Amino acid sequence: MHKFLRTFLLCQSSKAVETTVVITNVTLNDSILVILIGSRWAGKSSSGNTILRKESFECGRTRTAQSEVRHGLVDGRKLTVIDAPGWSSSLSLAEIPEGDKQRFKLNVSKCPPGPSAFLLVIPIDSAFSVEQKTSVKEHMKLLGERVWRYTMVLFTCGDYLGEKTIEQHIESEGQALKWLIEKCLNRYHVFNNKDESNLSQVTKLLQKIEEMVCYNGGSYYKVEEHIFQVIKEKQKEVAERAEERRKKNHNCAIPGNDPPHNFL
Known part of the structure; x- marks a missing residue:
């Protein structure tokens, strides 16, 4: 375990300002738990493999149907990565089955004491539309406003940038995308999942996650107990109906067992 003194990039009044944050009593564990969330085919599974530096998640052929948990040791840190099922950007929250909503919220309880960070995976090779913004906003609302403090945008398809910078x-x-970056307090990172030899992109991501953990006082994201009980009850109701x-x-x-027929 170790202590941190970092310079954070925070977002205040829609402007990114550099703020020095001194944390003297925050002790970070050597283990990090991250949850990969986002729309379908955003590159969550590939990003999980890049983070763990091994082929832990199956990619490409089928979409992730249920949460998958993998573990690894990277740069001396114990990592737990949860690949959550992707959501459909074309569906409003009202159109999503209740069971899917509850399973999404229960992802945070997969590995106690809770996630260090949510990595919201956004592909660079397609535009981030107003519809996608609405979808992200509604799904994050399921976890509560506090979840944004623990969320970082992870851009995939970094090779599509070419000579452009991510900024x-x-x-x-x-x-739409500017709104998302501001909601995440200007925290973002870029992955090129095709460049397996680029180990520094993972090292830099882990450093950013540690900075975010420091910003949150070393705490993990947790669902409030009464909300968790409501989730469990609704999930039970869904299972009983099924x-x-x-x-x-x-x-x-x-x-x-066919119903009786009336013959005239």
Whole structure:
């Protein structure tokens, strides 16, 4: 374990200002737990492999259907990476099945004491639209406003930048992406998941995560207990309804269980 004195880049009044934050009583553990979140096909699984520097998550063929947890040792740190199922940017929160909402919220309880950081994965090779902004906003709302303090944007497809800097890309994308960066207190990082030899991109990401942990006083993100109980109850209700449907379908499939017919 070790203590930190870092210079943070914070966002105040929509302007990035450099602020020196002195933390003398924050002790960081050598272990880091991150959750990869974002829309489908954003590159979450590939990013998980890049972070762990090994092929831990299956990529490309199928989308992640349920949360997957992998562990590794990188730069002397014990890492736990959770690859959460991606959401559909075309669906509003009201259109998302209740079970999917509860599973998304329960991701934070996969590995106690809780995540050090949420990495919100955004691909550079496609525009970040107003619709995507709305989708991100609604999904993050499920975890509470406090989650933004623990969230960093992780841009993928860094090779698409070419000669542009990530700051130039953010500026050219418009207000939707600028809003997201501001919500994350100007915390972002860029990955080129095709460049496996670039080990420094992971080292720099871990440094940024540690700075964020320091900013949060060394605390982990936790769902409040009463909210957690509501989630568990709703998940139980969803499971019970699914079981009722299964039994009903099973009974209908048994010969002789057909409803009586009226013959005239």
